[in-house]
Every structure is written in C-alpha cells, then in structure tokens.
Amino acid sequence: MPFSKEKQIKIHDLMVKARLLEERLIKMNKSGLGFFWIGGAGEEAFHVPLGMLIKKGEGLDYDFLHFHYRQSATLLTLGVEMIDVIRQMHNTAADPYSGGRNFVNHFAVKKWNVVNVTSPIEVQLATCIGTGVAHRRHGGEGITIVTGGDAGTAEGEFASALGWASRKDRELPILNIVTDNRYGISTPFAEVHCDRPIAERGRAFGIESATINGNDVAESYAAIEKAMAYVRKKRKPYLLEVKVSRLYGHSSASGANWVEGEVDGIVEFEKKLKNAKILGEDDFKKVREKYEQESIEAVKKVLKEPKPKPEVIFEHIFADRKDAEIPWPPWLKK
Amino acid sequence: MPFSKEKQIKIHDLMVKARLLEERLIKMNKSGLGFFWIGGAGEEAFHVPLGMLIKKGEGLDYDFLHFHYRQSATLLTLGVEMIDVIRQMHNTAADPYSGGRNFVNHFAVKKWNVVNVTSPIEVQLATCIGTGVAHRRHGGEGITIVTGGDAGTAEGEFASALGWASRKDRELPILNIVTDNRYGISTPFAEVHCDRPIAERGRAFGIESATINGNDVAESYAAIEKAMAYVRKKRKPYLLEVKVSRLYGHSSASGANWVEGEVDGIVEFEKKLKNAKILGEDDFKKVREKYEQESIEAVKKVLKEPKPKPEVIFEHIFADRKDAEIPWPPWLKK
Amino acid sequence: MANMAQAIRMALHIGETELGVKDVFGEDVGPPLGGVFTCTQGIKCAWNSPLDERGIIGCALGLALAGQRPVAEIQFADYIFNTIDLLKLCGNTRWVSNGQWPVQMVVMVPVGAGIHGSIYHSHSFESVMTHLQGWKIVIPSTPLDAFGLMLSAIKDPNPVMYLIPKALLRSRGEEKIPGEPEDPKELNTMIDAPLGDRSKWKPVWPKLKDPNMLLGKAKICLGGRDVSVITYGRMVFKCVEAAQKLKEQDNISVEVIDLRTLFPYDQEAIFDSVKKTGRVVVVNEDTEVTNYGEHILRRITEDCFYSLEAPPALLAGANVPGVGLAEPLEEASVPQTSYIIDTVRRVVKQS
C-alpha cells in the first residue's frame, strides 16, 4: 500500500460506512419507508479515495463536483451525515439536498461545490464544461470533476465534454471519470458498444486517459492521485475509466437484491488489511456494528420528522417567490 | 490516373457543370432572383467521383444518401437537371425537391434514395443510423452514405453515428464522410477543436478511417472506391475525412465572394488533363460555355414559372390532407 | 382482463407478425428485460439500443425512410426533451420533400405522475408534443384502447406519438380485448416473462381481433347534461370518479369525454358536448402555462362562445419545475379527484 496504516483504516471505515448506509436505504425501500433506491454499493473502493483527494470547499479555488447517483461513498468521505441521506430517502422536509423533492443519493451541497446530482443520464457532462471554463480562467489548483456511467457514454454529451475540454490552447482542467459496471439498466455494455476501451475515446481527442480496477483501493488511490496531479498542474483534461461492481443491481426498480459473481471491493480490501495485520475480523465486525447502529438510530429519528408542506412546491423556483406565483393553482393555499 | 480517358473527360465535364451551376445560383442571389445561396463550389473533385460510384436506385438494394448542402456535384452526377436546382433557387412551384419550401441545394429525390438535405447541422448523422440498420438486415451491396462538415463533428450526433455503427457483431454498413473545409461559418476548426485528425475519432470506435485530399480527383476516386468496397463487402462502417475548399465562403449570408488562397480542384484537374494531353484550353472553354448557356436558359425559363399557391402549406403534412386542417387559419381559402 | 402493459405487448406482437413491424427498440426494450414496464416482453423483433435518445429517434426516422415501420421507445417522457429537434424533423420530412418521403413510424413513451417518480419520472409531454407538426398523437386510458390505438398507430402512414399513462400500465379495463382469455391469470401465464432465467421462455399469444379504431375519435365515457369534462390518459379515471361523486352528492350530471387522440383531435365531439352542456372543464396533468388544454379551451371559446353559460376552466398541473417526491408535493402538483370536484362544482354554480 502506498499510504499509511491510519489512512487505510480510515478508508476501510468509510467504505463500510457507505455500504451500511446503502444497505439501510435498501431495507427502507423494501419496508416502504422510501419510494425508490439507487446507490453505490460496489463502488466504495474507488469513491472513498476520490473523496479524500478532492480539494473541498466553495468557489473556484476548490474542485467543482458533477457527480453520478452512485457516489454516496464520496459524499460520506467529504463529510455528509448518514442521517441527511436517510432524510432524502424518506423525503422529509429536512432533507438538505432537495427538501424532499428528489430521489435518494441525488446530492447538492453548495458549500462543497457539489452540483445537483441529476437523473437525466450524462447532462452533467455538458454542465461540467462551464465550471471547467471558469476553472481555466481562475487558475490555481481547483479542478472540475465529473462522473458518469458506462452506458451513458453513448449519449452525445460524453463526446461534447471531451471535445470542449481538448480545444487546442484552450484545454479545460476536467477530470472525467467513467464508472464502468458493464451495464445500463439491463443492457450489457458489450451488446450496444464496440469492444474498445472507453479510454480510447479520450485519446482520439488527445486527452490523457487510463483504465483502472476501481475495486482495488490502492490502485484507485494511486490512479486518482496521478490523474489529479496532472489536471491540477497542467490544467488539461484527463479521462479515467474505472471498472466497478454493481452489487445490488441497478436500483430498487430491478429488485435491489444481492448479485452473485461481482467482485466486492470491501471483501478484497479486508483480505489485504488482514494479511498486512492492520485490522482483523473483530475490527471489521465492530465497524459494521457501529454504522449499523448509527443508521438504525438515524432512521428512527427521521421517521418522526415532518414531510414538506404542499406550498413549498413554489419555493426556490425563482430568487423571488412572487415571480413563480403566476398562475396559482386553485387548490393551494397562498 | 487509375481510370480511363473517357471517365476523366466525363468527370471534368460534371465538375465544370457543377461549378457553373453554383456560380449561376450566386449570380441569381446577387441579382435578387433567390433569397439565399449555399452550395458546393470547391468540393467538385470529391463529389463527382462520389456520385459516379454510388449504387443508384430506390430501396434497400441501393445506397441511401444522407447529404450535406454542398453536394450539387454529386446530385448532378446522379442525373439531376440544372433547371430543377434553379427552380429551387427561385422557389417556384415546380421545384421538385421541396415545392418552393426550402433553400437551394436542399435536395430530396426519393427514386434515388436521396433523403432530404436538412438545415440543422448533423441531424443526418442520427437519421443515417436507421437506414444503416435496415441495410444491415437487408444484406446485399447497398450501403448508407452520410456526409457532414468539419465544424459539425462537434455535435453529439457525430459520436452517436460512430457508436451505433460500431456495435460489436452488429456493425452497420455506413460510409461516413466528413468534408473538412476548415471552417464553420466564420470559426476556424483549429480554434474550437483539438489538433488531431477527425479520423482518429473513428479509430477510437474501431472504425476503419482515412484522411484524404478531396481536391484531387484521382485520390478522391481511389479513396471512395476503397472505402465503398470495404463497406459493401464487410458490411462495416468507414470514416472518410476529406479536405476540401470553400471557394465562395460560407453562403450568401457571408457575401458569397471568391476567396483567395483556396485550392481549386477544377484548376488542379485541368492542369493534369492538359499535361496528359487529354483536354486543352479550348475544350475547357467549350465545356464552360455549354453550361453557362444551359444555366442562362434555365433561368429564363424558370422566371416565367408560377410560385406555389398559399394553400399548399397544408399539403403533404400528413398522408391525408384532412388530418392537417385542424385548425384552419382565418385568412386562407379552403 | 389484460392490463395495459399486456395490451401493448399483444398489439406489438400483431405488429411484428401481421403488420410488417421489424424493429421494436429502445433502452432495455429487448431481452432479458423487455422494457422497464414489461411492454415489450416476448416480442421477437425487440432489441436493446445504446443509451442515446437522439440516436433512437434518428434510427427510427431512418428505418421509416427505408420503409421498415419501426416502433421506438423512449424510456420516460422525461428523457425525450433532448430530441425535440429530431421529432420536428420526423414531422416535417414528408412536407419539406413535397410529399416524396413518407415517415411511417411509432414512438411510444410513458408519461405523467402517479408512481412516486419524483422530478424525472413524472413529466407530461402532450403540451410540447402537440405544438410540433406532422405527428398524430394518441394516449389510451384503457387496455382495450391501448391495444386498438397501438394497432392503428402502426398502420397509420404518418409518424405517431403514442403516449402511455405510466400509472395505468398495471390497471385492467372493464372491456375485454376481443379474443383474450376469460381468466386474466391465464393470460399472465401465457405472455408474462417468468422471474429468473428467461433465456428459454417463449410467450404463447392468444388469437386477438384488431378493433380497427379510428385515430381522431374521442370517446364519451359518461354521458351528462350539466357540464362537459374533457380529458385523457390518467385523468380519465379521476374525472369519472369525480363525476360519480358529483352525481351522488350534488346531483350534477357530468359528461366525461376521453379524447384518446390529441392530434388531430375530435373537434366535433368536443363542440357537440359543450354546445349541449354550456359548461366545460378541461383536465390534464401537464403544467398549466402554454398547456394543450388551453388550445382546446381556445377552440371552444372561439366556436362555442355563445353556448357558454360560464367561463370555461382548465384544471392542470401547477406550473412548477417538476413533481416533487414527497407525497404532499406530488399531491399539490397535479390534479386530484377532489380538485376536479371543486372545479366542476364552481363552473356549474357560475352563471
């Protein structure tokens, strides 16, 4: 491992936390406490290191983050609270990301430059161009980071992001991450794509590109460090193709049941931690129990929280609410 | 030259015909006989050979043609009449391509599988996918040919066309041609793109690709032959990047004046014909005069033709005109 | 009785076996899933496309130009808004080619709220779609209509947009599709793909009769004298429910009309009803600014002004960016039965 024992313990802790949270969300969905689940079980080995290496803060001195809906591990690493994710799952008024409007794992955290996670696949690949342009002008070490899935690379915006980021002498400091779990919803990547690495598409635009195993913590950490160093210093784009797992299938719409035969990054990492005698089975169990407990208590608390009021549908459409009130539905109190 | 004297004479004849036609159209625009000109002066050396090599006819046994608005030379080679192009320029009712609805050089010829030439840049790159799928299923030697400009490769559809055509074991027989005149309207390609050949983008999808000088007749002819042989037999896509000239600028909106410093494919070809003693200055002059004459007479005739009737705006919206007549504008006779 | 998803599936089966359909395609439309709503399970010519809506519509148009009669699916209406230029192209191809290039194709797409879909699985599409030209636009509210309208859409020589009220896909109708088995469970075993491995599964299709529905014909769901309620899709049931309650509680006689085809729409049926009742409420769940229902109201105001006894009313979705996930938000965003009752009551009381 290219990094300290403490860091490894921290990474393990966060990976387990993220997994436990996702499993709690799935249970909430199955027991009717949340309408829909989609999330990142199977991507922790990559997303925890990513979260650690992000330059976190608000504004152009820091990284701008255009994320996919499977990045709870990144967000927990940045510092979000389990309970807030559970609030979004249960769509209570206190959901800090969307006020009960959006699906779980659709984060928005202004103070850390986390732009809305969107449902339409790949629109973030268009939006990231703009923060990239702003980052280029601003200089410094802040960069734009964008994540999308493998199936999403078929949308035109994937090419747009590569094209705009690679304009000669106007390159943009964008780290473009593709998390490849080999599936759209049910459609295998191989059925609807050519059999060349996605990274090749970056190279066609002269963009530095790499393909890595995102189920391996050390490989992920090193690859992200390398890519970020390049983007931060050279102010040029980088395309990182990351092989990950989809441990509970696509979403609750496809059942959210455990999928056999996928590599589990946590299991792999725990093997290494055990071999290196950094942590043992007992430690693993303790971490799990800690977060199991935290998640259960969070659910209990959230279940008592109120849902948003009907009138809030007209809030935050415009800076001034009055602008939104034309026309006003007959059924709603003013 | 890899082909016969007769063929060379024929090619020269068609190139000059196309040029004279375009110059006539420009004159019509400048003298108020047509609202707008856009066309292909400077692309003849490529488009005449293309027209010759097309498998011309209706239905899936033949090539389907999704063309750019600079392909008058291809269409003349296929056999359209000068006068019909002039009809579209003057938007008379007899314009066979659009009935006076569309700009000049926006062809549509069902009997030769010439699909509407469209104004929105690159939408043909999406449409061509469908005839490609049909051609793949149909088998035989018919292929889909699509042409777009260099600036247009920035639109997402360019990537869509490459992606859909290169699906493993489901490749589509599409010849994808990019005519690179180094400009959008006023924007140099180099200012808004990376400095890698466009052909690289095909290679990223595993697509056979080549870059050629489209101002050279022999090179064009050979390259098209090679590409077509590949697509017709292997039933796989091919990307051909073709360097061409824009001899009168973008369109009448940018003045339609002669541009200094561009290579003129006709001048180059005439040098070769002269060197090879196939044709001489006198012959060149005669060909020019022939088509000058034809174009002048066509204009005279067209100027006497009626414009479309107002009511035809409701014709051909649906197969059954009645379906379009809801609602009916108060100012129009029924 | 078949549910709406089954009805669509059975129509597509007839499409591929009898009407020349060679491609039913879109994201996750092919095996193993057969569509996120199971509408394409067991269809032999169904295939999975790349995740690229622009490619899907472009492909459908190209297939139509090649004479192939495609049926393409966009997975949710929420994801069709990056293809509006291409839909316009499909709709103008025949016209701009002066009649040379017909475009016979069907696009099907689930619309509307009612399944806790949050902001990106609840959008309506009729207002933007009816503003485009050259398309017929249908929206069924029962399995029988879903079946008949799909067959008619496939047979129609024009582009047809087939909107599916997604919340109704599991609903069963009162009318049977001619030829379907008595017992809905029997139908399930015949044409629903099994859980687990489906690689060896083959559907057994009942022998059904095409009802040959005309596009452009509305249906009077409930006759009435006092007020006309003009609606379609998911709102049909809420309107019928409201009408029944209004009958019981206020003895108001409501005529409920299901448009079924949004373009070209059945102006005769609309005008006849309004001229009879003198009062009208148009109900849909799309957002209310520049809403398709406003077009219908405008036509009514122009053509039936002197028959109107009260201001015609629109009841539509609140003009907000999306349907929020939490239940109070969804309820506040799209018409509910109680709002329909209140609005109809108000219109009937006005004079």
Next chain:
Amino acid sequence: MANMAQAIRMALHIGETELGVKDVFGEDVGPPLGGVFTCTQGIKCAWNSPLDERGIIGCALGLALAGQRPVAEIQFADYIFNTIDLLKLCGNTRWVSNGQWPVQMVVMVPVGAGIHGSIYHSHSFESVMTHLQGWKIVIPSTPLDAFGLMLSAIKDPNPVMYLIPKALLRSRGEEKIPGEPEDPKELNTMIDAPLGDRSKWKPVWPKLKDPNMLLGKAKICLGGRDVSVITYGRMVFKCVEAAQKLKEQDNISVEVIDLRTLFPYDQEAIFDSVKKTGRVVVVNEDTEVTNYGEHILRRITEDCFYSLEAPPALLAGANVPGVGLAEPLEEASVPQTSYIIDTVRRVVKQS
C-alpha cells in the same frame, strides 16, 4: 438612433465592463464575425464556441454555477430544440437543490420569420419556452427595450431567455437610448466593425444610462377603447400598423399592448385593458396549436369572462411544419397586417 443589434451590443458592453459578465459566447459570436447578426461585435469577452448547442447551454449552466454570469447565444431558435432538456435543467436547478444553487445566466436567441429564412430560420420559440419552468422570458420590440431588457436580464438572479425578433435587428426605434449620439451614422462609425480586416479595430463606446427596466412589465404602445390587441416582438409593428388603419378606415380605437416579458407576464396590464375594452385579440407568429397566446386567452377567459363582449380571438401562425421559402408560402404561414385588421374588425363587430 441605434438599431436593435447595436442596442444589444451596447448592453453587452455594459455587461462586461460594469455587471460582471465574463463570457459572451456561442457559434461565430467572437471575432472576426461578432455574431451572424453582429450583436456581439466589439465585445471583449466574446468567444467562438464549437458547433454544439448542447455544449453551449451546458457550458452556460456550468458558468452560472461557478458564479460567472454568462450570456450564451444560440444562433437561431430553430437550432435550440435539441437542448430543451438542458433548458429544463437550468430552470429546475435552484428548485431541486432546495434553493442552494442559483443560476444567473442569459441565453439570447433570434426568433421568428420575416427575413425569407425558409423552414429553418423562421421558427418561433415562445410556446415551447413558456411551457418550461424557472426561466424569465423577455422579447423586445424596439432598440431601447432591447437595451434595457438585456441589462435587466443580466442583472436578474435567475435564468433569462432573451428572444430576439430577428427581422427587427436592423430596425431603428423612435425612442433614443439615453446617451447615444444624435446622429445614427456617428454611432455606426463608433461601434460597427469595418468590412475587411478587423484585427486592429476597436469600438468606441458611447456613455449610456441603464434605464433600469423592470422585467414583467408590459407597455401600452397605443391607448384605445374598443378592443385590446395583446402582442410582442415583431408583431407589435404589424399590430400598431393595423390599429392605425382601423382608426382611419373604421374609426375603431385599438389598444395595443406589447408584453415585453412573456414570463412572468404582466397580468394586471392585460386584465385592466380587457376589462376596459371588453374585446381582445392576441397576436403572435408561433404556430397556433398549444400556443402561448392561448395561455393568455385562457387567463383572460377565466378572469375577465363577464367583461367580455365578444369571443376573444387568437391570431397566430398556421399549424404547419415550417415557414416555406416562397413568398406566398411565408405570407400564408404567419400573420400579416391585413389579417390582423380583419380579425380585429370581426371581433369588434361581434356582440
């Protein structure tokens, strides 16, 4: 007097020097061309984008999220229809983030017919655009309004869609922009780029005053008693012309209202006028099915029904796939002054 293109240019200049605009961009927006209609000539922060409308809107949104106040151009409204999903995204970002992410940006785009633009340089966009949420939408009809509305759009903390009636870009207004030189020729030499080599050219900007126009306020172009004509953009002039003729020929007193902001629109001004006149014609050139004017009519019918003395009318573009190139086709496709006269006359005569 400045023409509309110059007015926009001068507002953008103030935008970049005083209001924090750092990017004015789009296809051919930067040097040497400065926009296909010259609206961005001489703007220092203007730059050429790739030919990619989806990238342009995405870039604008990203710039807005980074607090940069971008002004993006889509070259023609005809080419904006592949970005509707992204426009929806711009409009819902603040809302779905529960107020966290403001989106301060302007998109400007030429709309409408009148320049022999054929089917792809004549489209209107207000009907689709007003159906989206979270945007303010403006459309000037004079250079002064073009100037003032652009400045207010830039200053507004919300996404603003700035529609430009392209046929008016060369027109000069009657009112001067506060501070512009007396002689329009002088302005031309100051701020119009020269023909030929422009690499060394620098504009000289007049010192102008921001009129601080409120978004959401209509303008009464012509006071009148007998009938209200509600319109905007290019149709304002045709309506005023029609009003003048109706005065002369029939002694009909027409009130012409220029909405200027399409959302949020000035309902007070509309309702006041209609309550006064009792008759109304809404005029625009977008196609007439699910047309923004129908929304205005619906609101009028709901709120002013008992003031109406005749059926309110819409005069809009014919419901065809595009504006054909030949003159008879264009004339038959969009409202002309004579049709406005006929319609107003009919409405005034009805009782």
